[in-house]
Amino acid sequence: MKCVKCSKDATMDSGANPLCNNCFVQVIQKRIRKEIRTNKLFSKADKILIIEDDSVNSAVSKYLIDTILDKLPCEIKTKKQKFEIGKSVNTKSDKIVVPWNMDMECVYFLENIFMNRTGKFIGNYSIGKKLNIKLLLNVCEKDIIKFAEIKELKFKKNPDKKTQIGFFLDSLETDHPETKPSLLKSAQLLKKIKQ
Numbered sequence: 001m002k003c004v005k006c007s008k009d010a011t012m013d014s015g016a017n018p019l020c021n022n023c024f025v026q027v028i029q030k031r032i033r034k035e036i037r038t039n040k041l042f043s044k045a046d047k048i049l050i051i052e053d054d055s056v057n058s059a060v061s062k063y064l065i066d067t068i069l070d071k072l073p074c075e076i077k078t079k080k081q082k083f084e085i086g087k088s089v090n091t092k093s094d095k096i097v098v099p100w101n102m103d104m105e106c107v108y109f110l111e112n113i114f115m116n117r118t119g120k121f122i123g124n125y126s127i128g129k130k131l132n133i134k135l136l137l138n139v140c141e142k143d144i145i146k147f148a149e150i151k152e153l154k155f156k157k158n159p160d161k162k163t164q165i166g167f168f169l170d171s172l173e174t175d176h177p178e179t180k181p182s183l184l185k186s187a188q189l190l191k192k193i194k195q
């Protein structure tokens, strides 16, 4: 199979758009750049903290921040810490990049619906004056792992702590490949309505 962008041999045969490694990396980077631009996530003189929890999400977030913000004059720090959504992080930085991904967001959203919680921390969220940024919100876990492997980033493989909802989501995704992006849209819509 050929890559749809450059017609080299594709390395990913799943889905409608086979891609080679190189184009795959570019697609992901472009998506993150767009996310940063449209949501104006970072600007000059920002103090940014990246939470490092050894997961593939933090490894890829760190890589992307270093690559994409390399010319932006801002302060970038890292902190080794276990991450828990909605919990405040002790830091002097004003923006916190949290280890998160599309799959986690979908599970979080569904849990909130099923358990009638408020979904307070859907999307990027602020605690006090600190903005918590889910840089990889629009990238599914499978793609993040693929990205990390291509770039040879170090990370610890998560012991599979998947919840029932996680398994349910994966089974939906098998039959309906657009389940996760659609859920993500619903989550964002719900957040807008509530604001």
Ligand SMILES: [Zn+2]
Binding pocket: 003, 004, 005, 006, 007, 008, 019, 020, 021, 022, 023, 024
């Ligand atoms: Zn290609």
